[in-house]
Every structure is written in structure tokens, then in C-alpha cells.
Amino acid sequence: MSFSVEPIAPLEAARLFIDKISKPARILVAVSGGSDSTGLLIALHRVLTDTGSRDISLQAVTIDHALRGGSADEARGVAELCARHGIVHHIRRWDGDKPATGISAAARLARYALIGEVAAEIGADVIAIGHTHGDQRETIAMRSARSQRHDNLGLAGMADAVLYAGRHWIVRPFLVSTRQDIRDFLREKGQSWFDDPTNNDAKYERVRVRIRHSEPQRTLIDQSINRSMLSAxxxxxxxxxxxxxxxxxxxxxxxxxxxxxxxxxxxxxxxxxxxxxxxxxxxxxxxxxxxxxxxxxxxxxxxxxxxxxxxxxxxxxxxxxxRDIPSLAVAAGATALWDERFEITNRSTRTLLIGGKHARMAVDLPASIPKSVAKRVMQITPTIEVEGNEGSAAEAGEVDIRPLLVPYDLFLPRFDLxxxxxxxxxxxxxxxxxxxx
CATH class of the missing domain: 1.20.59 (Chorismate Mutase Domain, subunit A)
Known part of the structure; x- marks a missing residue:
């Protein structure tokens, strides 16, 4: 099932978001300096100013990816904008070596990690980002191009809210607003923005899709209900x-x-x-x-x-x-991930050895579990031994084992909550x- 709705003006989308959010709340807005995120910041600030809300505060963060000249200047420009409006602003820079390939994905992960650090520091209740109706259409178009299957879940598009790292909710208040309406709103306020040249670089898939679907669309197609209902x-x-x-x-x-x-x-x-x-x-x-x-x-x-x-x-x-069950040494006091399935914390004063292809562990399973299944479980359960003293198990309280849900622990869309x-x-x-x- 899909249905169409008319897009919502940016200021109205901001009002709806502020009306619905649980209060009190501290909102951290991720602002790149482009029109979408700048419009989101200005619209939210305007709504909070108009309503005189005392139980919602607003801060902003800008990530300098250090991938092109001028990015630091743009971050400082956002800082100046925030200063004019009395909004606390944070800048974080993505330092270190950058990968030769997969730069977009790496930049995305680095960006969210840095935003998450700021959110944790200030105790933000929610992170707001400026994805728009156009971004949603482009996302659906890209996912549709990759698979023509009728059950392609990518056709649900982006969720309106995503939980990052199991603790920070990222929301998209402008997912029902168009970029053109956002820019018109900014022009009415006399507010400029920065245009990122990479947004016009056809080496990126999203830009190519944007060029192919350049005709303005005034109708939104919301297919998220399919995935939400199926997931439930x-x-x-x-x-x-x-x-x-x-x-x-x-x-x-x-x-x-x-x-x-x-x-x-x-x-x-x-x-x-x-x-x-x-x-x-x-x-x-x-x-x-x-x-x-x-x-x-x-x-x-x-x-x-x-x-x-x-x-x-x-x-x-x-x-x-x-097959391929790994071995892992965890130093005293350290925490490590084992096989992408468990988080192991070594609370002892000794190095512990986890797993290993020759490791076996007697497992406590109901008698109804077939013996051949139990035998395989013995090989995939994390075994823990003391380094240098193989066969000697860690004592009670020396190690914590936490199961992971890797499909959801980093990014969990509201669809699948x-x-x-x-x-x-x-x-x-x-x-x-x-x-x-």
C-alpha cells in the first residue's frame, strides 16, 4: 500500500515536530551550512521563539570532513549564524587518514560518530537532520534501480527516525518538505547558505539520480507503512x-x-x-x-x-x-567484539583467550535439543580461557559477555524498533x- 500527500511547508513541519516531541527536550541540530540543514535550524529556532517554549532547548553541531578546501570556513560560517541567533554551536573535524575508496560511506560513519559524541556531551534527547522530500525520492529511486522486485524493502525509503548506536534518536522533520520550499523560506528570512560542490558531482550516485529526476515533484509517496506493518x-x-x-x-x-x-x-x-x-x-x-x-x-x-x-x-x-570461528585475545580491563555476535569485557588482571576453531564448550541445553545441533552449538558459543594456561577457565565475575544485535546496534530505523x-x-x-x- 502507498499513498500520496501534499508536502508541508518548512515552518509548519518544524511546528509539528515541536508539538509532538516529548518535553522537556534538548535538540541537537546537525547543520552542514547547506540550505536544508540551515533551513531546519532557522525554522526550529523560529518556532521556539514564537512559542516562548522554556522546556525545549536548541544547540547545533557542524562536522568539518576536511575533504575539500573551504570546509573549515563553512563550519565557521555556521558558527557565526548560530551566534547571531544565540544558539550554542559545536564544531568537530574528521581528522586522520581518509580511505581511497568508499569515501562517502566512511564520511557518513565518521559524521554520525562525531555528532553522537557531541550529543552525549550535552545530553541531547534527539538529533535533528535536514533530509528532505527530494532526498526521500532519490533514495527510493536508487533502491528501485538496484532491484525491480515487488518485495524490495528499500522502496520504503528512509525512516523518519533512526536510533544511532543504541542511544541517540536521529529524526528527519523535513522529510515531508521540499528543498525549493526550504530555500524560499530562507530567502524570505534573508538567510543565505553554502552550496557544496559535491552535490553537483556526477561521480556520486545520488547526484546522477537527482539529475535524472530533476523535474520538481509536489507529491510525496509514503511507502513506509508497508515495512512498518510487515516488521510489526x-x-x-x-x-x-x-x-x-x-x-x-x-x-x-x-x-x-x-x-x-x-x-x-x-x-x-x-x-x-x-x-x-x-x-x-x-x-x-x-x-x-x-x-x-x-x-x-x-x-x-x-x-x-x-x-x-x-x-x-x-x-x-x-x-x-x-566455519571461521575466530580466536581473540582480550587484555586485562579491555572490551572487544568477538565474531560480531558478542561483546566481551575482561574484568580480570589476566589476558583472556576467546573462541578458537579448536575450542569446545559443554553446553547446557534442554534434552529436547538434538545431539547434533547441541554439538554445533558447542563450537559457536564463546569459550574463555586464560592466556598461557590453556584449559584454565576464567572465574566467575572475571568476564562479561553481552550478545550483540549487529543489524540494529548501529542504525535502527523506526520501522524495525x-x-x-x-x-x-x-x-x-x-x-x-x-x-x-
Whole structure:
């Protein structure tokens, strides 16, 4: 299902956001100096000034990526703008070596990490960024070009809110406002902005898409309800059909596999990503193979994206494959990630060795779990020994093991919040925080 709505003027979008946000609130606005983020800052400041709100405060942050000449000057320009409006402003610079390839993705990760640091320092309740209606259309166009499948989840576009690093909600108040309306709003206020030359560089995919779809669009296509509803249904399915053992084995009731195919597919894809320690959902063709295997209803096993799906008469068992289980040394007092599935904190005064392809660990599983499944679980559960004294296990209290949900721990779209929380409860993790708006 999709539906169309008319875009909302920037000032009205800002008012709606301020009306809905949980109060009191401290908002951190990410401002690059471009028209979209500048318009967001000015609109939010205007609304707060007009309403005289005392329970909402506004600060801004600018990230200097240090990728081109003039970026530092633009950051200082934003600082001057904020000073004129009495808005506290922070500048952070992305220092260090830059990758030769994948610079856009690396810059994005660095940007959010630096913004997150500022948000933590000031105790921000929410981070606001200036993505617009045009950005949404471009995102959907890019994802559509990559896959013509009718079940392409990318067609949902960007979520209006995303949880970063499990603690900072990033919101997009202008996702229903057009860039042209934002620029008209700024011109009315006599406010200029900086034009980033990379926004016109056709070597970037988004710019090429923007050029191909240059005709102004006054209608928004909102397809997010598809993914939100599907994800919620998958969450309910997991609650009813799944149980977890040792945070690394999922058992699915056979009756659950007879449910709606789209729901089963979405749920199993999410579970497989968590169990396999994969940051991204399984490729569509891989899930096609898994679903085709399950549809036969015949006992057997299939592996996809580091996850093993073993179908037996009593249940479907889902676990990490036993190949390439890593070894890891964790120094005294250090915290490390193991196999993208567990966070290990060494609270002892000795170096601890985690895992290893020859490691085995006696596991405490119900007698109903098949012996061959239990044997594989022995190989994928984190084993802990003292370095230099192999065979000597760490004592109680010397190590903390925290299961990870790598598909959600860095970026969790609002679409999947309920689903992520169901899986978190399933494997013994605390719930993710609710968005403030």
C-alpha cells in the first residue's frame, strides 16, 4: 500500500515536530551550512521563539570532513549564524587518514560518530537532520534501480527516525518538505547558505539520480507503512513461534512456518542476521533459496550468510555456521567484539583467550535439543580461557559477555524498533529506547 500527500511547508513541519516531541527536550541540530540543514535550524529556532517554549532547548553541531578546501570556513560560517541567533554551536573535524575508496560511506560513519559524541556531551534527547522530500525520492529511486522486485524493502525509503548506536534518536522533520520550499523560506528570512560542490558531482550516485529526476515533484509517496506493518507482524510471529538458547540458537515451532510467507521471510531474515553476526539483511536471492528449502518441508540443512537453517520434524533450528570461528585475545580491563555476535569485557588482571576453531564448550541445553545441533552449538558459543594456561577457565565475575544485535546496534530505523526489541528480549538483551517524537 502507498499513498500520496501534499508536502508541508518548512515552518509548519518544524511546528509539528515541536508539538509532538516529548518535553522537556534538548535538540541537537546537525547543520552542514547547506540550505536544508540551515533551513531546519532557522525554522526550529523560529518556532521556539514564537512559542516562548522554556522546556525545549536548541544547540547545533557542524562536522568539518576536511575533504575539500573551504570546509573549515563553512563550519565557521555556521558558527557565526548560530551566534547571531544565540544558539550554542559545536564544531568537530574528521581528522586522520581518509580511505581511497568508499569515501562517502566512511564520511557518513565518521559524521554520525562525531555528532553522537557531541550529543552525549550535552545530553541531547534527539538529533535533528535536514533530509528532505527530494532526498526521500532519490533514495527510493536508487533502491528501485538496484532491484525491480515487488518485495524490495528499500522502496520504503528512509525512516523518519533512526536510533544511532543504541542511544541517540536521529529524526528527519523535513522529510515531508521540499528543498525549493526550504530555500524560499530562507530567502524570505534573508538567510543565505553554502552550496557544496559535491552535490553537483556526477561521480556520486545520488547526484546522477537527482539529475535524472530533476523535474520538481509536489507529491510525496509514503511507502513506509508497508515495512512498518510487515516488521510489526514479524515481531509478533517471533514472540509466538521462537525460543532462544544460550543467545546463539533459535528454535522455531514447525507450525509457525505455515504462516504468511512474507512475514516468515522477514522474521527469519532478521533472526539470521543477528545469529550470524551480519550487519545487513540477507541478500534477496539467498532468502529465496532459504524459503524454497523450507517450502519443501523436508528435513535437511541449508547455510546462507553465515547462518545455518536446520529443519527437523520437531522444529527449525537457526544457528551460526561453525566455519571461521575466530580466536581473540582480550587484555586485562579491555572490551572487544568477538565474531560480531558478542561483546566481551575482561574484568580480570589476566589476558583472556576467546573462541578458537579448536575450542569446545559443554553446553547446557534442554534434552529436547538434538545431539547434533547441541554439538554445533558447542563450537559457536564463546569459550574463555586464560592466556598461557590453556584449559584454565576464567572465574566467575572475571568476564562479561553481552550478545550483540549487529543489524540494529548501529542504525535502527523506526520501522524495525518493535522487531528489534522482540529479538533483544529473546536473546537476553535490554530493550532499545523509544523515540522522543
Amino acid at each position: 507482524a514479524a515481531a509478533h510471529w517471533i514472540e509466538k513461534q521462537a525460543e532462544s538458547h544460550l543467545d546463539c540458537l533459535i528454535k522455531i515451532k514447525p507450525a509457525g512456518l505455515q504462516s504468511d510467507t512474507a512475514i516468515v521471510r522477514y522474521a527469519l531474515s532478521a533472526l539470521a542476521s543477528v545469529i550470524g553476526g551480519r550487519r545487513f539483511a540477507m541478500a534477496a536471492d539467498s532468502m529465496d533459496r532459504v524459503m524454497a528449502f523450507l517450502s519443501k518441508g523436508e528435513p535437511g540443512r541449508i547455510t546462507a550468510s553465515r547462518a545455518v537453517f536446520e529443519l527437523r520434524k520437531d522444529a527449525l533450528y537457526l544457528m551460526r555456521e561453525t 518493535e522487531l528489534a526489541n522482540v529479538i533483544a528480549r529473546l536473546i537476553g538483551r535490554s530493550a532499545y529506547p523509544q523515540p522522543p517524537v
